[in-house]
Amino acid sequence: MTIERKIREHLHKQAETMECPTDISKRIEQSYSQYFQQKRREVTMKKRLIGGLVAAAILIPTSAFAAPPLIEMLTRTPMTAEQVKMDKVSKETLKKLYSAFPETKSFKIIDASNVEGIQTSIILQEKGGTGKKITLHTNSNTGKIEHVNQENWEPKEKPLITLTDQEIKAKVDLLIDKMYGNIEDYEFTMEQMENLDQKTFMLNYIKKGSKTPFYQVFVQDNTISVSLIGGETTPSNSRVEGFFSLNGKPDYTADAFINDEKLFSLLKMNPTELKQELAKGKSVVEIAASKSVSKQQVIDVIAETQVKRQIEADKNNHSTEQLLKAIEPKVLQVIEHKTETPW
Template identity: 70%
Template sequence: MKKRFIAGIVATAILIPTAAFAAPTLIEMLTRTPMTIEQVKTDEIGKATLEKLYRAFPETKKFEIIDASTVQGVQTSIILQEKGGTGKKIALHTNSMTGEIEHVIQENWEPKEKPLTALTEQEIKSKVDQLIHALYGSNETYEFAMEPMENPDQKTLMLNYTQKGSTTPFYQVLVQGHSISLSLIGGETSSSDDKVEGFFTTNGKPDYFADAFLNDDKLFSLLNMSPIELKQELAKGKSVVEIAASKNVSKQQVVDVIAQSQVDLQIQSEANGELPANNLSNDHMLQAIEPKVLQVIEYRTVTPSKK
């Protein structure tokens, strides 16, 4: 059965550390509301996230919560560090609707004298495997690939764990310096559908988050464009909103179509047992996803300036 990568509600953005690239990524953090330690420990998502962390890494029970926040009811973030303000640190970003930890940043878990990128490829993979196994379970069935990223400031490696037959990674990991940054993407199975990869790119790599929003048959119908035509127009530095306006389609029409498609996918995945039921209304889910839709459709590709 085909399982589409659901970006808006089920999966999160590929949160690439800002130090990794000179250019900004497509999906930036939304407005955050700070949380106190007491709020984290009484919040349903916060408590569940900490319980998962403590089961995976019992030593973190002694860590201090140094920062916590929510993003418009979409994401809950918690950062913990060893007492004393130095040493091991871990950041967890959890989908507030599904309860899934979608992004983890593990810092300073190795001796300072030797950065992770100085290890052998097998040693690096072993470190990442341990993190995935501790938080998500076995990853032995995934196909694995590692490649260096173009980063003049710091050696950076990308590791992709992909299910057989999938066109996108299930786990994508960036390793640089003393940090491991892991994103749960969820993968996407290949199909004969007329889909496009890389409507936008970051450092030459497809932005799968944006792809999952824009590969929408109802959107193509609304704009009266093929996926390839939309990609070509976006490459000229136009936003989806601007392209829609040229066709007398309003921003709200675009938002409504994409948001409803994402909610429909969420509901279908729950019905299929692929995700736990969240018992939220259609309107509530639409409200949660719309800010992310707006970020995608208002984004413009930065085109080289002509001299």
């Protein structure tokens, strides 16, 4: 029996005896959904399962809870164009798209798939295979289109990123307005992200004083990537998601570490402010240094919170010292990480 098979069978047995807390389950589903979109074409599903389970067993004790949700979500089912037209979520998604951009009715569905109960994805492109392309990721439960990628809608000779800031904003405004509705009441910010190989802009739209969803947009090369964050204007002590980004999309990998009230207090920042600074290409360590807070102080605060959570969930009675020693390298990796950088 191979070592991979032994590990897999052992983790299956362990997972069957555990109940996954709701908050951890939701976090795993969200993080894996994002990871899946970024990596599904790079490696096989079998290798990701083995790698993910081994990492869960070695790095973080509480990650053993990840086994059942991961197993359930590993089946991303390809869909044919005919199946898309028969699927309820897909039909509603296309209906919204065709209403927003009638020209897409002539586009060809070049790829489609779904993870049951989580997400349905559809990619359409102008016939000929080299023109305009649009990708839609829809929440299978709510029916909301959570991500829209619009590629090559500007001439190749004058791609989107070469336009003026005002022209770029106008293009983004149009896409959001068409897909989600009027955005006149939204406050707007636009920043060029630092330390990237390609020129990239981040745009944020939020409706002040209301519970209206806000949008985060990345513009790179000839692509607009819009995410419906589904957030609200929230108090400073509320959670924020997607502190980093990767390939122009929200990256939730470090959220469980950075969403720490003691960290926000130490840095004298609310989570939204911290996310905005990270989006500029800074690391948590660099942000802390600008506030005369040492790297070790940051490590201690985050590690203490993580260890407390693990002690509450750990059935193996690991000592605090053991848990701190195990978690500190991971904390260091998180606080030195910079947006748009692979982990």
